Amino acid sequence: MGQTDSYGNAISTGSAAACAAYDRGVHLFLGANLGAVGAFEEAVGHDPAFALGHAALARARMMGGDMAGAKAAIGRARALDADTREGSHIAAIGLLLDGKAFEARTAVKAHVRDHPLDALVAQLCSNVFGLIGFSGEVGREAELLAYTGSLLPHYGDDWWMMSMHALSLCETGQIDASMALMEKSLALNPRNANASHFKAHAQYEAGETGAGRAYLADWLKEYDDRGVMHGHLSWHVALWALHAGDEAAMWDALDSRIGPGAARGLPINVLTDTAALLYRAELAGFSVAPERWQQLSDYAAQYFPQTGQSFADMHAALSHAMAGQTDRLARIAEEAKGFAGDLVRPVAQAWGAIARHDWTGALEELTQVMGSTERLGGSRAQRDLLELTYANVLMKLGHPNEACRSLQTRRQVLAASPPLAGFA
Structure with missing residues (x-):
C-alpha cells in the first residue's frame, strides 16, 4: 500500500520507514540544513525501488556539490517505473541535472500547475538562485513574485513557502510585507536557514546594518558550518561589517568562513561571495593584497573553466582582471555564453578597464548593462557590486553629483552613506 508524504502527495512506496525518512529529508533540504542526503539515502535503503527517493537524493547530492552521485541517483530514479506525477517529478529534476535549464523551468511550471504541493519540484524555481532567478530574462523578479504568489495559497501556514514568497516580496521592494511574512515563517521553524537568509536580505534593504549583523551572527552560532548556506550567510555578516567599517571582522569572516579553503558551500557561492567582498572592500578604501585576487582567479579557473553560468562568469572575470590574468579575462570577454552572456561580455571588459584605471572605457562598458542588471542573476544585494562600481567610476571621472x-x-538604501571611499 502506498504512503502519503507530509504535503499530502501520494508516493509509491509501501514502506512507512522509507516515507518517514523521505519526509525528514525534504524538510531538511527545504530548510537548507545538514542531513538531507543521509535521510534520502536511508529512504532508498528501506525501499530500493522508491523512485522519488532516488530523485530526491539526486537533488540533495547536487546541492552538496556531488554531481557524480547526483547523476547516478537520477539514473536509478529514471530506470524505475513511476506513475504520472512521479514521472513528471523525476523528469523535471533530470532536466536540471542534464543542464537543460530552460526545459527544466518549463517542466517545473507545468508540473506545479497540476501538483502545486510537490515541494521538491516547486523549489527548483522558487528563489533568486533558481530557474527563474537564473533565467537571464527581463522581469524575472516580477515573474518570481507571480510564481511564489500563485503557490502560496495552496500551502497554508507552511514555513517553507512563506519564506520563499517573502523573498519575492523583498526583491520587488515590498520590505514591510516581506519582513512580516518572514517572521511568521521563522516562528514556525526558527532553524530554517533559507528564512534567516531572506530576513537578512530584508534587513539589508531596510538599511538595518546593526540589527541585521547582530541577528545573523547570533543565528549562525547554531548552524553547522557544513550547511550549504553557512558561507553565504557569513558573507552577509561580513558585508555588514564592511559597511560598519569593521575591517578586522570582515577579514576574519572571509578567511575563516567564506573564501576558498574556508567555506564548505558550493563553488558558485565561494567565488561570487569572495569576489564581491574583495572588490567592495577596495571600493570602501580597504587594501586588498594581490595574493587574494590571484588565489581567487585560480579558484575560478579551476571550478568554472568554461563560460555558461553568467552570474559566476561575471565574478570570475572580476577575479581575473584584478589578478592581472589577462588571458583568462579575455576568454570570458570574448566567449561568454549562457543566460546573460551578452551582458557578461561588456561587464568583463569593464573589469579589465577598471584594473587599468581606464575609467572612460569602464563607463562605456558599464553603461551597456546598468539598465538590465537583473538579467545577470543574484539578489539586489549582490548586484549592488555593480551599482557601487558604476558610482565609483563616475566619481573617478569627476562626476560626484551624477x-x-x-x-x-x-x-536609495545605499545613497545616504555608501561604502565608497571619498564619497561625500
Missing part, C-alpha cells in the same frame, strides 16, 4: 543621483534613483 554618482549620487545614480544611487538615489537606483539604490
Whole structure:
C-alpha cells in the first residue's frame, strides 16, 4: 500500500520507514540544513525501488556539490517505473541535472500547475538562485513574485513557502510585507536557514546594518558550518561589517568562513561571495593584497573553466582582471555564453578597464548593462557590486553629483552613506 508524504502527495512506496525518512529529508533540504542526503539515502535503503527517493537524493547530492552521485541517483530514479506525477517529478529534476535549464523551468511550471504541493519540484524555481532567478530574462523578479504568489495559497501556514514568497516580496521592494511574512515563517521553524537568509536580505534593504549583523551572527552560532548556506550567510555578516567599517571582522569572516579553503558551500557561492567582498572592500578604501585576487582567479579557473553560468562568469572575470590574468579575462570577454552572456561580455571588459584605471572605457562598458542588471542573476544585494562600481567610476571621472543621483534613483538604501571611499 502506498504512503502519503507530509504535503499530502501520494508516493509509491509501501514502506512507512522509507516515507518517514523521505519526509525528514525534504524538510531538511527545504530548510537548507545538514542531513538531507543521509535521510534520502536511508529512504532508498528501506525501499530500493522508491523512485522519488532516488530523485530526491539526486537533488540533495547536487546541492552538496556531488554531481557524480547526483547523476547516478537520477539514473536509478529514471530506470524505475513511476506513475504520472512521479514521472513528471523525476523528469523535471533530470532536466536540471542534464543542464537543460530552460526545459527544466518549463517542466517545473507545468508540473506545479497540476501538483502545486510537490515541494521538491516547486523549489527548483522558487528563489533568486533558481530557474527563474537564473533565467537571464527581463522581469524575472516580477515573474518570481507571480510564481511564489500563485503557490502560496495552496500551502497554508507552511514555513517553507512563506519564506520563499517573502523573498519575492523583498526583491520587488515590498520590505514591510516581506519582513512580516518572514517572521511568521521563522516562528514556525526558527532553524530554517533559507528564512534567516531572506530576513537578512530584508534587513539589508531596510538599511538595518546593526540589527541585521547582530541577528545573523547570533543565528549562525547554531548552524553547522557544513550547511550549504553557512558561507553565504557569513558573507552577509561580513558585508555588514564592511559597511560598519569593521575591517578586522570582515577579514576574519572571509578567511575563516567564506573564501576558498574556508567555506564548505558550493563553488558558485565561494567565488561570487569572495569576489564581491574583495572588490567592495577596495571600493570602501580597504587594501586588498594581490595574493587574494590571484588565489581567487585560480579558484575560478579551476571550478568554472568554461563560460555558461553568467552570474559566476561575471565574478570570475572580476577575479581575473584584478589578478592581472589577462588571458583568462579575455576568454570570458570574448566567449561568454549562457543566460546573460551578452551582458557578461561588456561587464568583463569593464573589469579589465577598471584594473587599468581606464575609467572612460569602464563607463562605456558599464553603461551597456546598468539598465538590465537583473538579467545577470543574484539578489539586489549582490548586484549592488555593480551599482557601487558604476558610482565609483563616475566619481573617478569627476562626476560626484551624477554618482549620487545614480544611487538615489537606483539604490536609495545605499545613497545616504555608501561604502565608497571619498564619497561625500
